[in-house]
Amino acid sequence: MAEVTEQNIDSSDQNQTGDTFEPANNRKKGFAPDGVDGRQPDPASKDLVYNRHLKGSEHREIEDRKAPPVLVIHEVIREQGEEELKRPILALAWSGLAAGLSMGFSLVTMALLRSHLPDEPWRPLITSLGYGIGFLVVILGRQQLFTENSVTPIIPLLARRNRETFLKVLRLWGIVLASNMIGAFIFAWVIGNTGVFPAEVKTAFAEIGRAAYSQDFLGTILKGIFAGWVIALLVWILPAVDDAKVWVIIIMTYLVALGGFAHIVVGSIETFYLVVTGVIDLGQYFANFFLPAVIGNIVGGASLVAFLNSNQVIADQKGKENN
DSSP states (O other): OOOOOSSSOGGBBBTTSSBBOOOOGSSTTSSOOTTTTOOOTTTTTTOOOOOOOOOOOHHHHHHHHOOHHHHHHHHHHHHHHHHHHHHOOHHHHHHHHHHHHHTTTHHHHHHHHHHHHHSSHHHHHHHHHGGHHHHHHHHHOOOOOOTTTTTHHHHHHHHHOOOOHHHHHHHHHHHHHHHHHHHHHHHHHHHSSSSSOOOHHHHHHHHHHHHHHSSSSHHHHHHHHHHHHHHHHHHHGGGSTTTTTHHHHHHHHHHHHHHHHOOOOHHHHHHHHHHTTTTTTTHHIIIIHHHHHHHHIIIIIIIIIIHHHHHHHHHHHHHHHHH
């Protein structure tokens, strides 16, 4: 309970025992001593002393309504990163393959919406809503996605900053990225070389792929930074929300889609479609999309989110130690 001490208190406010005082302004229903007809406190009074005795249930409600401290969020993500760094190679590979396949539903949903909507300036406002479907499956299903891993394993690395942890991070990134790409390629091959989807949807696949591939090298790096930044922020935010996780995922990924940012996994599925249909070759994909998108996603996720947010926690802890 916070208590305000007054510099000048009228002697009439002291009770008859002389040991303690009860301010007149506090003598209202629920706060006044027995037998005293209290008055409502005047909020405009400079001499107001307001002693609020909270019940246990009120304390619990306050705690429930407070956002978790940044240290708690940091520790949740750090523990997730520690678990990922310890996972066996085969487990990471299967999970990463599943994520690469699951992310294909982002492209499918956007293409289905695009093929059913007129070619109007407002169409991207609707089709971009489909971008989050793959992320919902991957994040809620706890599958391994490379851009998510640009944050979680970096927190343990920043905590220890040694060669052993750095090598574990590279191992995790290599396995997850490779398995994500295999899953992405398989998905793109299936939708490009089978009759699962009609011609108008395949046309939408190609249009989305050409839009993803249209940037130059530097432009893709910059768009990759923003994509990595937003997805890493999403990972950082999720421990602070419970019932709103689905909406947070949809809103944050909607921003990535609407901004045309370069996400390495979704963008790879989109550009792999161009590869499997003969529009571009694998060399062009790796040189013009894969490499700049990976660089951008790592910079946006590891540097702008993991490094900055981790260092604010470190600074807070050092400040507490000094005090």
